[in-house]
Amino acid sequence: MTIIDTPAAPAPRASHRLTTSKAMVEAIAQEMERDPSVFYLGEDVGAYGGIFSSTTGLLERFGPQRVIDTPISETAFIGLGIGAAVEGMRPIVELMFADFMGVCLDQIYNHMAKIHYESGGNVKVPMVLTTAVGGGYSDGAQHSQCLWGTFAHLPGMKVVVPSTPADAKGLMTSAIRDDNPVIYMFHKGVMGLPWMAKNARSTDDVPEGDYTVPIGKARVAREGSDVTVVTLSLSVHHALDVAESVAGEGIDVEVIDLRSLVPLDREAILTSVGKTGRLVVVDEDYCSFGLSGEVVATVADHDPRMLRVPVQRVAVPDVPIPYAHALEYAVLPRQDRIEKAVRTAVAG
Amino acid sequence: MTDVVFPALSKETPDAEGVLATWFVSDGATVTADQLVAEVQVEKVSAEVAAPVGGVVHLLVAEEATVKQGSPIARIE
Numbered sequence: 001m002t003i004i005d006t007p008a009a010p011a012p013r014a015s016h017r018l019t020t021s022k023a024m025v026e027a028i029a030q031e032m033e034r035d036p037s038v039f040y041l042g043e044d045v046g047a048y049g050g051i052f053s054s055t056t057g058l059l060e061r062f063g064p065q066r067v068i069d070t071p072i073s074e075t076a077f078i079g080l081g082i083g084a085a086v087e088g089m090r091p092i093v094e095l096m097f098a099d100f101m102g103v104c105l106d107q108i109y110n111h112m113a114k115i116h117y118e119s120g121g122n123v124k125v126p127m128v129l130t131t132a133v134g135g136g137y138s139d140g141a142q143h144s145q146c147l148w149g150t151f152a153h154l155p156g157m158k159v160v161v162p163s164t165p166a167d168a169k170g171l172m173t174s175a176i177r178d179d180n181p182v183i184y185m186f187h188k189g190v191m192g193l194p195w196m197a198k199n200a201r202s203t204d205d206v207p208e209g210d211y212t213v214p215i216g217k218a219r220v221a222r223e224g225s226d227v228t229v230v231t232l233s234l235s236v237h238h239a240l241d242v243a244e245s246v247a248g249e250g251i252d253v254e255v256i257d258l259r260s261l262v263p264l265d266r267e268a269i270l271t272s273v274g275k276t277g278r279l280v281v282v283d284e285d286y287c288s289f290g291l292s293g294e295v296v297a298t299v300a301d302h303d304p305r306m307l308r309v310p311v312q313r314v315a316v317p318d319v320p321i322p323y324a325h326a327l328e329y330a331v332l333p334r335q336d337r338i339e340k341a342v343r344t345a346v347a348g
Numbered sequence: 349m350t351d352v353v354f355p356a357l358s359k360e361t362p363d364a365e366g367v368l369a370t371w372f373v374s375d376g377a378t379v380t381a382d383q384l385v386a387e388v389q390v391e392k393v394s395a396e397v398a399a400p401v402g403g404v405v406h407l408l409v410a411e412e413a414t415v416k417q418g419s420p421i422a423r424i425e
Contacts (some may be wrong), residue, residue: 017372019387194369194389198412203370 015205019192021053023165023206027172028055028092030210032062035090038176041068041077042094042130051096052132052188074104078129082112085127090176095131098147098185112181113156127182128175133161134187134234134284136332137196141320144328146233149283149290151183152261158182158215159261163190163236165204167259170213178215187284189234201237216263220272224254227345228272230295231282232258235333239282242339251346261291266298270306273299277308278345282333287315309348312341350401352422354415357390365414366390368421375407379424390417399424 018026032038039062040055046069049056059067070077074095081093095101101108108129115125135144152159158180162168168186175182192202221236222243229239236257243253256272258265273279279299281292292313299306314333322328358364370387373379379399386397399405403424409415 016384018384019370022384192370194367194387194394195392203372 014208016208017203018165018206019203020162020165020168020186021056021191021193023169024054024162024172024186024191025056025058026206027169027211028176029058029061031090031173031176032058032066035176037088038090038092039066039068039084040092040094041070041081043070043072043096045069045094050094052186052191053193054094054130054132054186054191074100075107078104078107078112081127081129082107082115082125085125085181086115086123090126090128092128092130092176095129097143098131098133098151099142099145101131101147101150108151109154109156113154116180117156124179125181126179128172128184129157129181130184130186132188133185134189135321135328136189136234138323138325138328140323144321146185146187146283146285148185148232148261149285149294151185152264152291156181157262159185160215160259161185161187161233161261162259163187163221163233163257165192165202165206166211167213167219167257169206170211171215171259173210174212174215177212182215185233187233190237199237201240213259216260216265218265218268219257219259220254220268221257222253222255224252224276226252226254226276227278227280227342228254228256228269228276229280229282229338229342230256230258230269230272232261232291233284235282235284235338238333238335239338241335242342245335246339246342251342253342264294264298266302269295269298270302273306277306278348279307280312280314280338280341280345282338282341283313283315284333285315286318287313288318290315309345312345314338314341350403350424351420352385352397352400352405352424354388354417354419354421355395355397356417357388357393357395358417361391362417364390365416368409368411368413368415369394371407371411373405373407375405377405379403379405386421388415388421397421
């Protein structure tokens with residue numbers, strides 16, 4: 001007789017329903033309450049509350065000394081954040097759109113990301129750089145990019161990309177407490193904003209109180225046995241839609257939400273592909289030289305024989321994001337393209 | 349019994365209709381006073397709606413429904 005010792009399930013935690021943006025704000029507010037060195041600065045983060053509601057209510061609660069509206073000079077205010085961080089504060093700096101990295105990249109990758117290394121580990125830069133990413137609402141080629149592959153490519157920064165309200169809270173708490181610079185990228189389509197297209201998956205239960213999600217740990221968003229979809233951010237929601245719609249036909253899709261790009265949870269990718277033998281990578285960033293290739297290389301480096309069929313990559317073809325709605329939907333990795341890739345993978 | 353009303357968000361156009369964007373509680377749920385129950389929107393301005401009192405909440409309008417400012421959206425018993 002075998003006795004299987006099942007560990008007691010953890011007691012269910014009290015939770016409440018929030019949108020992703022409110023969950024993000026809850027984490028920031030809790031950390032600002034807990035730690036006076038935490039403060040937030042950026043364009044329109046005060047009275048406006050963040051153009052994608054990343055800071056709603058924080059100014060009223062914590063005042064203009066700790067929630068600071070800045071002029072439109074990203075290089076200056078990211079530099080301000082870096083200076084404050086090396087002096088022991090824990091700033092959260094918002095870059096309104098990731099697309100704007102072009103005007104301030106030197107501060108990000110040559111200073112924020114390298115000071116710890118260049119000081120021989122003597123100087124820490126405990127700051128969070130928050131930034132809005134993603135398309136799907138006709139905002140044009142300079143306001144719709146994800147670009148997480150670019151940030152993740154440059155060494156010295158952690159990169160997190162939550163897709164759910166609970167992860168938005170847990171990863172924000174972890175990012176603020178981390179002694180390294182962390183890029184926190186929130187997709188506008190997962191925030192649960194009333195003026196965006198309705199997304200039922202952007203409102204969900206969020207644990208009460210102190211809540212952290214470890215940086216560098218992926219999440220199995222849906223268990224399945226036939227094919228692995230490795231993805232992140234809004235594409236997790238689309239992949240779950242597809243998984244649910246093909247489940248009735250007996251196609252069992254596993255969805256892996258990476259949550260962090262740096263560090264990348266390669267173990268989670270290998271574990272899932274080891275089980276299914278089929279891999280679809282869904283990435284709203286550009287296809288070439290980026291995340292989708294890195295995920296495939298992770299499997300190929302380990303053992304290409306794990307793959308029973310060729311990999312399918314569903315990403316933005318290497319073109320700027322169009323403004324026209326129909327054209328934009330044609331390049332974004334939405335349900336139609338994901339479903340086609342899943343069907344191709346399981347047919348093989 | 350207490351009504352939860354759609355807040356008057358637009359002073360210029362008090363007759364403008366709004367939208368019940370999100371319910372954060374389900375019908376029949378027990379809520380506490382000041383708990384966030386909904387988010388509403390009028391002409392791109394959104395606002396949170398908190399429960400005025402504690403009790404069992406009955407939702408009177410569905411998500412995405414068009415609602416007049418000032419009219420009841422839920423009832424708390």
